Amino acid sequence: ESMQADATTTAVCGYCSTGCGLRLHLRDDEAVGLTPETTYPVNLGMACPKGWEALRVLDSEDRATEPLIRTSDGKFALVSWDHALRLFTTRMKGIQRQHGPDSVAFLSTGQIACEEMAFLGALAKFGMGIKHGDGNTRQCMATAATAYKESFGFDSPPFTYDDFEQSDCMVFIGANPCIGHPIMWERVLRNQNNPEIIVIDPRRTESAMSATQHLQIRPKSDLALLYAITNHLIACECVDRKFIDQHTEGFEKLCEHVSGFTPDAVAPMTGISADAIRQTAETIGRRKAVSLWWTMGVNQSYEGTRTAQAIINIALITGNIGRPGTGANSITGQCNAMGSRLWSNTTNLFGHHDFKDSADREKVACSLGIDPECIPTEPSWSYDGIMDGIRRGDIRGLWVIATNPAHSWIHQSEARNLLDRLDFLVVQDMYHNTETARHADLILPAAGWGEKSGTIINSERRYGVLKKVRRAPGKALADFYIFRALASYWGVEEMFSEWSDPESVFRIMQRASEDQPCDITGIEGYEQIDRCGGIQWPWTEADAEGDFQPEQQRRLFADGRFYHDDGRARLVVDDVTPMPEAPDAEYPTLLMTGRGTVSQWHTQTRTSKSPVLRKLYPNEAYIEINPKDAAAMEIANGDQIRAQSRRGSLLATAMVTPTVKPGHAFMPMHYEATNQLTLGHFDPHSRQPSYKDCAVRIERA
Ligand code: SF4
Structure with missing residues (x-):
């Protein structure tokens, strides 16, 4: 029997927060295939493998069909x-x-x-x-929501995807959109302004490899780094005084707080040279339309809320909000x-x-x-x-x-x-x-x-x-x-x-x-x-x-009015706190977890049901370790290794790669055992779990 479609309709994808439009091809009102929607303003005819395979996972034998x-x-x-x-x-x-x-x-x-x-x-x-x-x-998203609410007076991501194409400088902090949000990354690649793309991430991710500048910071030194960038923006007078005076509250306190975070003082904490910190700040200060983007590297942290607010502070004091190509922009995870x-x-x-x-x-x-x-x-x-x-x-x-x-x-x-x-x-x-x-x-x-x-x-x-x-x-x-x-x-x-x-x-x-x-x-x-x-x-x-059409892109705060009663945004600062479980002699490696691939989603509940998506990603759990560490531990690429933390242990395959620095390791969150290792600790303001920092010991199995 022919499966040729006799009608089509559109719907948005149900995995990630990009919200791509998909065109469903129907036969007798049942979808028999799909293609990315070419007219939808989000994805402009593109979809990632998860979207393409969205129908396939519905047919799995593992579906719950009866109570x-x-x-x-x-x-x-x-x-x-x-x-x-x-x-x-x-x-x-x-x-x-x-x-x-x-x-x-x-x-x-x-x-x-x-x-x-x-x-x-x-x-x-x-x-x-x-x-x-x-x-x-x-x-x-709890961290971003808490940060926005305190800073802006409402949980209000201000941006529109058009900003990816309008910026002349984009800063990605703890975000790997290249695989986490691939369609957004496609929008970045369409940017015609020859943009500076700065990635701040302890891993050399796919996005970091494509950036114009990668600050490969020590894990969880992001808050100190952002304060140092703020310090230098103020020191070299790269701030928008008029915007600060008219639309924000707390600038004096911010100046006082970051005064100790000079690039020279922060360089040893972050592993980034003072010159590189100054250069980043000056790039942000010089460019006309700077947007700052963050995801889970910031949100899933024991001081995530304050880190998100440090990003928001930078956008506010440089007046990079409410205009095309700007914003302190949290990219959401789930659809x-x-x-x-x-x-x-x-x-x-x-x-x-x-x-x-x-x-x-x-x-x-x-x-x-x-x-x-x-x-x-x-x-x-x-x-x-x-x-x-x-x-x-x-x-x-x-x-x-x-x-x-x-x-x-x-x-x-x-x-x-x-x-x-x-x-x-x-x-x-x-x-x-x-x-x-x-x-x-x-x-x-x-x-x-x-x-x-x-x-x-x-x-x-x-x-x-x-x-x-x-x-x-x-x-x-x-x-x-x-x-x-x-x-x-x-x-x-x-x-x-x-x-x-x-x-x-x-x-x-x-x-x-x-x-x-x-x-x-x-x-x-x-x-x-x-x-x-x-x-x-x-x-x-x-x-x-009114005259504004619902089809038009809309960003918030074009008038500089925020949602607090006085209309002003708050500049929030706090102390930098130590990592709760720093590596030591017994557990010498710092383990980060996160998204490992464009083709799998969260715990693989749905995506593992597609043979195509499974093929695009190793079915066996793996851990990225640096070649120097691997040599010292006599581990070769592909060896079976055991990773142990104070809470549990697991077996995985070694992926020997310079994407992580010596002393660090990375394991995708999609594998069942990953959270055997993680430490149950939380951001005190958002109560979001801090998945990106626990101490482990890795050895050959
Ligand atoms: Fe779906 Fe992929 Fe688009 Fe996300 S990027 S909405 S998963 S098609």
Whole structure:
């Protein structure tokens, strides 16, 4: 039978935060193939291998197709949805009755649609009386969100992807867009301004190799380096006094704070010469349109928030914000991390309001048509707080949605022990055999990308539309409809009577967004988002009536007004702190973890299901070590090695390469065992785990 398409439609990709538009080729309303969308303003006809393979991973035999419960012999048995939802309700309510409402928590994700996050957050917190829930966005964006909120007054990445093409100097800090965000990197390569491209990274990454300048700093010396750059910008009067005076707060304190961070003083800490530091500062100072970009190298750090703010400070004091080609720009990780930040109802109340503010609670209650008394007056515990709660026995029931903590959470063996301590663990996922699902008491089979509709928000604040172009396998249901069914089994159906389908929830979100910086009251609906190639927030009713078109690129702060009440951005500084587990005689190597390839995603839950993507990446775990270290340890490229930390050990293949300096090693996060080694420590402000620094010992196996 011919598989020739008879129609096409578009949808955004559901892996990374780039948010590429994909054209789905349909036959009888089912997608039979896809190509990158040529007219979508994000990707302009390009896609990375994960996007190209997005349909393939839906067909895997590992899909969860029916609800499963763990039986007394420890095996899983198929049950009906009715049985599964009754069990969920009886067990979770039973735990709450016995140990209090806060004894049940949820862990969600940046991988589902905004409307699903909104439903989950509202159902759990307002319907089920669950106070504590967090998302895997804690592992990726919490730091950037915290930094923006303190500095700008709202979690507001200011940029648009056009800035990659408009800059004449781009600084990438702890970011490897060449493989992490390859389509954004393509935009960098299109830049016609002969830009200076400076990469600050302890590894010689693919992006560093393509840069005009690579500052290969000692791991976790980024905060000191950024203060030294700031010091020199001030010393050589490369700052924008007018902008500082009119639009910022805290410049005197900043000057005083960085006065000790001279390039000469900081050179030995960072391993970068004072001349190179001065040259970098002067390049930033001289260029007209400087943009600074960061991702996980900064966010996943024990002093990440202050490091992100040191980047923001540089943009502010040089007036590099609000104009084309500028900005202090956090590139998000997951496809809908931004959606989680606005709509998950975890750290912030629905629509980025404040749980502690009674006026905000009233407003949200009114938008949702619920009693304000249903809304908790405190935000949730963060992810690590929930894990601590399990350890203490305060949390006994956990509901995990589209995330895989048994693989991805820092200090893995402890995370797995904690999951086993729970009285009841529910895992809601597309696949029945994730590392976390192996610990579950109940598995709820979920539809995946391509099998459901809704919206997601990319790194440049652009809402894009997901479409249902495939039937989910077996009895798997869209997360949205699982939440809807649970609302009914829990007995709170009435509270959600308006939440009948994703677009109805989008309208509720619009109401709740009114007068927030992320106001989207002017959007007509999914059809308009689709037609315009996505719409960036804010898009207010006033915008809809004005001259600016939704298709136009929009960057924030063009008028120099920030979201604090006085309109001024804050310049935030802090002490540089020592690495919690520095290498020593027993564990002499510093291990960094991170993204290893363009073809795999996170814990490989989906991407490992594509033979093409598997071929593009070694299936066996490997660790990068420097040739000098390898020679000293008599390790050859390809040898089996053992890496051991104070928490665990693993076997891997040695990749002997100068990408890491002597004394350092790098292991991709995609392998199951990687987090056996990592140390459970966190940024104190964002509570984001610090994945990039732990001490290990490496030897031949
Ligand atoms: Fe684009 Fe990211 Fe999807 Fe790749 S994974 S196609 S870069 S959105």
